[in-house]
Amino acid sequence: MRHPMTFALAAAAMLAVLSGNVLADKFEGRKKCSSCHKSQAESWGSTAHAKAMDSLKPKTKAAAKTKAKLDPNKDYTKDKDCVGCHVDGFNKEGGYTLADPNKFTAAVGCESCHGPGSKYRGMHRKSGADFEKSKKTAPRQGLADAGQDFHFEESCNACHLNYEGSGWKGVKKPYTPFTPQVDKKYTFDFKKYVRDSKAMHEHYKLDGTFVGEPMFMFHKDFQAVAKVGEKGSDD
Ligand code: HEC
Ligand code: HEC
Numbered sequence: 001m002r003h004p005m006t007f008a009l010a011a012a013a014m015l016a017v018l019s020g021n022v023l024a025d026k027f028e029g030r031k032k033c034s035s036c037h038k039s040q041a042e043s044w045g046s047t048a049h050a051k052a053m054d055s056l057k058p059k060t061k062a063a064a065k066t067k068a069k070l071d072p073n074k075d076y077t078k079d080k081d082c083v084g085c086h087v088d089g090f091n092k093e094g095g096y097t098l099a100d101p102n103k104f105t106a107a108v109g110c111e112s113c114h115g116p117g118s119k120y121r122g123m124h125r126k127s128g129a130d131f132e133k134s135k136k137t138a139p140r141q142g143l144a145d146a147g148q149d150f151h152f153e154e155s156c157n158a159c160h161l162n163y164e165g166s167g168w169k170g171v172k173k174p175y176t177p178f179t180p181q182v183d184k185k186y187t188f189d190f191k192k193y194v195r196d197s198k199a200m201h202e203h204y205k206l207d208g209t210f211v212g213e214p215m216f217m218f219h220k221d222f223q224a225v226a227k228v229g230e231k232g233s234d235d
């Protein structure tokens, strides 16, 4: 063979593409994120998203359910028409399933907004260590290529605007029962809601390990008023 390396490189590249696609979509559960991002995890714990599974239990949110023509005495925690929007990665690789419910993917957690993390979280670890050692920064683009979401809006829409007539192009059953027709307060306004740190989590100061685009549209606003948080490690 004249160029044995060419074949080896091509095979390696192909493998990288194949495994890259698989890995980019794998959910891991919030335990992995929370061990490093302690402050965000603790703050998230008191949001409505963190309690989303409780709302599916009988006798919870009875008035809201009745108004939306649901049965307040019914247990909806195993109902496939409900669970999908109250957990992480329903029926996706590594995500929540009814057959194998995992407490770290129950509720609307980190990966529902930031993207399935099996691939990018390893980059956080490595880049974080490099930055600590020598202040070497890393491009956000690498994280985006590994499946981290820096735009959020489409992920939110998939749960909040998934009902007939919402105008969102991805609409498909099962729909959310809580629409503006039921009560105006269920009208989803991305730019307003995403600024609500009581619904996302409080924001904490980053050291600046990751740089460049894609950067979330309110990243600088959030960081300008961010608190000093507590970090951790996953080992
Ligand atoms: C081994 C520890 C570790 C794990 C596990 C980890 N991260 Fe990170 N993450 C970091 C470090 C370090 C940074 C850089 C922080 C800085 O610059 O101050 C970071 C940065 C981030 C950022 C900010 C990126 C930006 O725009 O600058 C987000 C969002 C984030 N992590 C979310 C997550 C989520 C979600 C998970 C779970 C899927 C996760 N992380 C898992 C250590 C970790
Ligand atoms: C996996 C589905 C899902 C995703 C993704 C999601 N949400 Fe939610 N969201 C919910 C559910 C379910 C609730 C209600 C939780 C409960 O009370 O049981 C909720 C509640 C909220 C609330 C609180 C409403 C209130 O009445 O206080 C806000 C604000 C919100 N979401 C904004 C967002 C934004 C902004 C995004 C994207 C960055 C987002 N959500 C992503 C499912 C989702």
Ligand code: HEC
Residues within 6 Å of the ligand: 055, 056, 060, 061, 064, 065, 070, 076, 079, 081, 082, 083, 084, 085, 086, 158, 159, 160, 161, 162, 174, 175, 176, 177, 178, 185, 186, 187
């Ligand atoms: C397409 C996604 C989706 C599906 C399917 C879905 N939900 Fe939700 N659910 C949401 C979102 C988004 C919210 C938050 C609405 C808001 O506050 O603006 C929510 C909120 C709720 C709330 C809290 C309402 C309140 O006023 O506090 C309850 C209870 C609830 N859902 C129960 C259910 C039940 C029961 C089912 C199945 C019959 C179901 N959901 C199916 C997305 C969904």
Ligand code: HEC
Residues within 6 Å of the ligand: 030, 033, 034, 037, 040, 041, 042, 044, 049, 108, 109, 110, 111, 112, 113, 114, 152, 194, 199, 200, 201, 202, 203, 204, 205, 206, 215, 216, 218, 219, 220, 222, 223
């Ligand atoms: C409902 C959506 C949502 C959920 C759930 C969520 N986040 Fe975030 N997160 C955001 C948004 C929006 C930002 C702002 C992004 C930016 O400024 O670049 C953010 C920013 C961050 C940052 C950057 C520093 C900061 O505090 O702003 C880290 C780290 C982070 N989130 C970790 C987590 C972890 C860990 C979890 C789960 C315990 C989690 N997030 C759950 C929406 C969410």
